[in-house]
Amino acid sequence: MFIEILQAGTGDSIWISHNKKNIVIDGGKSTTAIRNRYDQMPQDEIIDLLVVTHIDSDHIAGIIALIKHMKKAGETHRLKQIWFNFPKKEDIDEYSVPEGNELTSLLLEIDGLCWNNNTSELLGSTTEVGDIKLHVLAPDHDVAYEYKPKEPDELGACSDDWHIDLRTLIDNVDDDDLDEGGANSQSIIILAECEGKKILLPGDSTPKVLCDALQYYNKTNGTPLELDLMKLPHHGSTRNVTKNIIDEIKCSNFIISTKKNKKYYFPNKETIAKLIRYRESADKAINVYFNYQESLDILGITADELKKNNINLNVCNGFRI
Template identity: 30%
Template sequence: MKRNSTEFGILPAFHGDCLLIKTFDSNNEEFIILIDGGTAQTFKYSLKAELKDINHINLLILTHIDSDHIAGLISLFKSSLIDNIIVNEIWMNHPEIVEINSDELISTRQGDTLKDLILLKKPDVKLLEISTKDESILRQGVELVILSPTPQIKDELYRQWKLSNFPKTDNDNVKISSQKEEYSTSLVDLSKISFSPDKSINSDIFNSSSIAFILKCLDISILLLADARPEVITESLRLNCFSETKPLEVDYVKISHHGSLNNTSQELLGLIKCNNFIISTNGGTADHKFPSRETIARIIFNSQRNDEDLNIYFNYKIEELKERIGDFIYDMDFNEGNWNAINRNWF
């Protein structure tokens, strides 16, 4: 199929991530990239429908092994739908990916592995582990500049995985902006609070091991951050010669970890020039609510802002997010910063 423009969808993935990118290669042949599968419900309610007319995925990426990214892919590979889809290449980092019975749990004791399912259904697929050691990967004119994880973080993931069984808990246990006083603080004031994550990289190894990259299509560019840590991305951008005076310029940024407080720093945003930011979340779970009001403040009042409109896109309606997490943004917030909050799934 011929194509001459890129479109991509941030599918309604509940509290997870699922991205479907339809771009084109140097011969104007369609090039399909699927990034994560969201929750099991994501496959049932949205991904399945999006894939029913697709018979070829050029690149499938599992960014990391958290349940809100892997469960939908397990559902896909357990379905008959995958039998009718050619998959050329799969990226994923793990010594063993395990079956999960719900969208909240990960345990090394459970079930069949995703790798086993892949090898069963797609025995000839090209399976790759990815780290910043790979630097830039080119596929038929489509370039992916790898920013995370480092080889050291990937090795630490494997070490922790092999030494212990991870607990059956949600691995998104991060500090969020849920206190009333933080919700009532102005965005300008919140943007000035120094970034101070409550976990180290090694104690947040699932998110730290996320595969994050700059996607350079022939017509647009997207910074896709999965659930990556800002410290890792910042270091990688600087190693790629980006700085506050020479920032990375992209058309879109998919913000890390559903807009979590711990995954977007002022320093990182100071290395990026972009007017379109995307947050994938339905508001999170009962215990872990996203996005953080502080993250929104940092995006709006970051040092690379100019006078142009800034758009923050959500893949669920703003009203639905507020029903789950409260008034994380107010009408008065739009009086400063020249920005918009927009519900949109396809770009």
């Protein structure tokens, strides 16, 4: 299984491929990366499953561009199935997010498209895309007709912690200020499994939703979830990573997907501090992978700090596991 974390600006765009099967999760803010990746797909392959985790622009803009790109090329038949928790109607007044309505209009024009707009029905079951098994962990109820905030930015911005000493952040981390609602809380959380390897892809999920989903999964399976790779939610925001979440998983390899974001100061340096502070044992190294060099560089973490805290920070866009 090959996982690509596309350079899609300040958003998420993930392309999973294995044995000629393709799963695309979100399209990012920048639309070039996903269109270029689609053009590289062999002609005898299709997008077997397209997932829009939630309706924020930094996840959906690239999907709109991709569908338009496929439509222009006369290739919308190469899209087999979509998971998108949004009404299958064009005249829904209670929705104020234009991207959701625009994507809906485009999808309604595709003949034969299988569209699931209530992924909560998939909880407890397994969806197989070739050899890849997908488990939806959240949302746990139908969110398609729930109110979406007019301004996703109302979720709040973090202050700049890029220039704070890492030791200071480690000694003072807390989970007092967290992301609590809005569209992020409706993110589709996916556990992907292939040939014994497991990857957690939580979109921008809020801490409560993600923690509840992990606790339920662990209770059902009787053991903490062991992961080979986890994408940290919400582009490395410290407001979306908590001790409770780290306690529910066993994982040493994390991904942060975002271009340096000067508005929200993503990725937050405190997120790295939390991974160090909350881990089960300092003896096992933590590996964090960024899909942009500038997102790593802005943190200003020195080689000496990395060694002292047994953590590795690298730039990588592709993972074969």
